[in-house]
Amino acid sequence: LYFSKHPWIGLGIILLVSAIAGSQIDKLEVRISANEMLVQNNQEQEYYRQVRSLFGDEQISLLYLASDNLLARDKLEALKRSIAHLKKQPFVERVESLFSVPWVKTVDGYLDKKPYLDPDKLPDSPEQAQHILDEARKNPFLRNVLLSPDKDVMAVAIVLKKADVDNPAWNDETITNSLNGIAASLKPFYATSFSVGFPQVRTEIAERIRTEQMHLFPLAVAALLIALFLLLRQLIDILLPIMTAGFSILWTFGFMGATDIPINVVTSIIPILLIIVGSTEDIHLLSEFRHGQKSGLDAPASLKHMSRRMGGIVLLTFITTYLGFLSVGLSRIEVLWQFGLVASTGLALNFLATIILIPSVLSLAGKWQLDGKSRMYSGKSYLLAKRYWEWLWRHRLSIVIVFLVWTLVAIIGIPRIHINHNAIDSLGKDSEVRQKIELINQNLAGLESLSIIVDSGIEDTFLKVRYLEELEQIQKYIREKGWSESSTSFADYLSLLNGAFQELDEPMMPESDDIITELMIFLNHDDVKAYITQDYSHARILVRHSIESSEKLQAVIEDLQQFIDHNLDAGLEARITGDSVLTLSATNAMIRGQLQSIALLLVIIVLIIGVLFTELKVGLLAALPNFFPVIVMFGFMGYMEIPLNIGTTMAAAIAIGIAVDDTLHFMLRYNRELKARKNHNIAMEHSIYGEALPVVSTSIALIAGFLVFTQASFEPIVQFGALGALVIATALVADFVITPLAVSSLRLVTIWDVLSLRLRKNVLEKSALFKNLKPWQIRQFILSGRMVEYAKGDFVFRRSEVSTELFVLLTGKVDVCLPDQEGSCNLLEQFYPGDVFGDVALFANIPRKTDAVAVEHSTVLVLTREGIERTMRHRPLISARIFANLTADLSRRMIKLISKQQLKSRSGNPKKGGKS
Structure with a gap:
């Protein structure tokens, strides 16, 4: 609202921040580091540092x-x-x-x-x-x-x-x-x-990042432009999301330059993500603004309408999406931490750009005439929404069964998922470097290696045949298993030396400790420092391998460690380490961290929605359309043999954070419509009608944007794009199928409704209807009704009306009287603030027998039977207390009325005196 009233200040802020960010961009660089893919500051890495200092x-x-x-x-x-x-x-x-x-x-x-x-x-x-x-x-x-x-x-x-x-x-x-x-x-x-x-x-990764930024960025912009044009058909509405995305990308690059966070294989996708994700809230805001104009409001009134209706929602959806991006950074892997920090910061900057730029520009140019080509808010569109909801409700049982079967099929596929994360996986199959590495793997032992460190803690241990044979035993097991074409150790060097010394055709292990002592005369420690420490207490077996599969490598290391534990001399300790082990540890940490992030994000979403709508079960039901796409995604990965890697694990957390936005928009829209129309079917029809354009628009733009990543050459990024599009598409289906069916069974009351409701505390707490209820419970209950003002002499209800309403007097005074044949009204009872009236006809379901007239200006809380019944279903404890209070109040009033009639009867027919 502020920037819609002061647009030039908003545009000035945008330009100032852009100038500051632009001054930092020259510090930004593309940097690919081996360590950034490893778990930071863990025991494995610290141990490997010690090994490198030794060998x-x-x-x-x-x-x-x-x-x-x-x-x-x-x-x-x-x-x-x-x-x-x-x-x-x-x-x-x-x-x-x-x-x-x-x-x-x-x-x-x-x-x-x-x-x-x-x-x-x-x-x-x-x-x-x-x-x-x-x-x-x-x-x-x-x-x-x-x-x-x-x-x-x-x-x-x-x-x-x-x-x-x-x-x-x-x-x-x-x-x-x-x-x-x-x-x-x-x-x-x-x-x-x-x-x-x-x-x-x-x-090659760095070069591909530079190339693909130039290639994918225009594709992302084009995909968004096409989606916006087809759905919005308005020049300003098409350009504004591009502008907010452009400014947020500039600001994000400035942030990366200032904080020395480089562009790497993961952070390189952030600009395109900002184009995709940043457009979603812009579309919702623009749609609401145009909706206001279609309703006959001028530009300033439409901006006020947009701000009032969408401000809080946009803030909430920003928070959920922000948490989705930030959750990726909870991992201790540096590259994921950098991504989470930069992506969430970029999203926050996009949020600021949106709430500043859109109202500023619409304030200046929003009064331009619409082109009249959009038909999304026509009567025909509403009729389609109405028919769709009728069809959905009519076939709800069949639809629920279909979704349950779909979920079950997806769950069956989940166990088939395998893990595979390797630096080479970042390159496409057509990569020249990857093809070269495959040649190395085919004809030589491979580029990858791991080390087995055997420690005795005693000097000169490995100058004895007994302990050298321990090394040989491990190497023999590795050869027999076919895990490596090359495993070398200090024992191999002594075998070479012994074979030459004894003029043998093949290397051979010395047969005695004395021979080793003689051979040491000819040994220069510099020749074997990579395999043995100077005091001969620590030995290293270097294993070169070509195992690319993380799962296979994990199995090999576990098998090898088990063999060592069961067969190694009790005086020796052995531990497996090396680059391959650190990479595997990082892979496991990454998978575990991202799965935890997904679980944490779902819990946070449940809690946010539960707090927002004042009930935890609402949060649980709202999580269904967001949990369902994740199950489908993992099932799809299992069936299609897509591995868990750095790209695929990010897809779920990010996509959930985005997909929940539409669920929140839908639920909050339904809450508003239900309060305005008091009929859940009509409210649902208007919710579907109102949300169809922005939800479909944002989903199509998101799907198109994610599909842009499938044009990348990095396999994990391709998979990230495909799975992200799958999650958004599945979430779109869920939002228009699961969400309406789940929401229709709920009575949605937002925390804003509860907190913003102005109550006459002194009246309601004294009211017999709300006896023994806490203020919070009173607020929740009366939100099922509406406030009505009556002038002096107005009828609250008339005799013979068929009504399903109960009344609580908040201010003023109301008389209930019984009309007679002459047209006069016999006063039955007067009601004051806090009193309940009109309840007999409500529960007896008969036409009213009396008139209720406001004796002075009065405010009345009107509670409908439908609202009371919904409260009974969703808040049974509050309802039980309300009905107990109603019963007690009704009984008290009936007794009072009978007593009054008895007194009147006695005064009108006194007993006759006479002789006895």
Whole structure:
């Protein structure tokens, strides 16, 4: 109302906030971090930090090379130049390849540790090259890691320095471009040559985010424009939602820049969400404004009508949607926390833009004539709403059965849902980086890894054969299960050393502790620091794997941990950790957190609606049309084999927060219509008629907007869009089927009705009707009636009227009299404030026998039989007390009336005296 009266102030505020936000946008950046997908500050992550401090922290990218004659001279010369180039890169710690990994063997009685390939003496013949390959494949640190055991594939491991965010030379994009350039220089020599690692994954994600923002943003705007044009057909009404969304996006970007929250794979969808979600309340406001104009009001009166009717509702629906977005951020995963904070803040900014911009612009331009093409508020539309409600009520039993069957079918599908969340899942199947990783998984051990840390707490433990065999036993179990093509440990290195020392064809574990003591003379701890601590009390088994499924990885880790618990020496403790374990932990935390968010959001919705309508059961019934779409969504995921991941878990919480808006709008509309029309069928018809345009408009706009996400290349975002559209579409059906049937059985009284009702406390508390009732209960009961003013001499009711109303006098005085044949009125009783009258005819269901006339200006509370019966159904305790009070009052009055008639009879017919 304020901004409709002062539009230029509103527009000035909009421009000022936009200028402030715009000054922060240059700080906004696209940033993809590995840690942002992990659970923050948990025990798993703290333990992994300790492991990295003990064994080192190596971030590796692979240079993948495939060709016939891998060790041909021309290929090796080119590879040698490339490795030299790699070593000069500022982000490279070291490079591991056949040129650097030692070939441990005995030469002339001495232990030789020269690399498999001597840079100064390359193999002269194919036979020599093949011999080197055969020997290298015996080395467990090379087999399936840098060399395929049965194919012409090898790799160069590029160990990256620890990331330095302040050094632009070390960012993901620079690393990716440099490595891709070096890999490209080898393509003339190798059939396949590429570089791949997690910097490349993050770079592709960042690049796709930039590309898709340019691609999806116009699609979202176009979808909203088309939906608004088809449904509203009014230029200002079409432009205003776009304007509020545009300003809120600008302000949100400014907030992200000021708080150093980056655009990442999740926060990148927020601008499009603001376009989609931000338009919903705009449509409701504009629809109510145009409805006022259609009713004959001018622009200022229509704005007042819009503000009075929609202000509180828009605030409530903003709160529920805000909580839906905020609930996503309850997770301890940084990227979800960022999304929840930014999305909810963006929604709050959109709410501010809406309540400032729409009344300001409508105040200036709302008086423009309508184009007359909208027919949504025509008589024909009302007739359709009437017929629809009659059909719905007539077939309510069949409809309830259909929905119950639908729900049951969905519930059966829920157990089929599986969990799968992996960084690679963010990329589409056509992703070049994903295809490269799949080649690594097929021909080598894979990029993913986990570590098994075995701790004795005693120095030199793992210099004894007995404990080295414990490591071997675990590795053997992993091989037998087929979980990994490469598991390496300190035991493998000692086996290599022992095989060379004893001039064996294959590596072999030392047979005694004495042999190990001799071998230690030739061991340099720097060669094995990734596998054993300096005091030899902690050992590490490094397992490289290609398991992409979160469920399978979970099963593998549980099986492996169970094996260790049952078979490991009692003096040792073992724990599984690593990037894969942290990712799995984050996945479980994310799924658990989002499911908890959905449950919490539903509880909050029930409580909000319960408080709003003063009864918890109203909140429970109102939750049905919002709980139903969630069940359908999860059932659909089960049947369609859509996994739970970062996108799909967000869809339910966000969509519920949005979908509940229409339920609230419908219920509050019905509450107003019921108070105005006093007939629940007519009230429901008008509710359906009044809400059809805004609910259908917002739902179609939301569905179209969510479907825009299906054009993304990130699989979780595609699934998020498809499931979001499914939830909104299902909620639309529920809002026009479940909501009307559920609401029609309720007597809706809002807390605003109760608090805003002006009562004559001194009158009502003394009234016999409300004896022993609390003020709150009195308010709830009398809201089923209406206040009527009567001037002096007005009839409250007349003799012979068939009435179903009961009256409570609030102010003034009323006489009830019995008319006679001469037209005069014999006074039966006078009623004063607090008295009840007219109750005999109400309960006897007969025409009235008396007249009731206001002796002076009077205010009367009129209670109908229908309203009283509804109160009986919904508030039985209050009704029981009311009827007890009515019975007592009626009995008292009847006795008083009989006594009065007896006195009159005696005074009119005195006993005759006479002789005895």
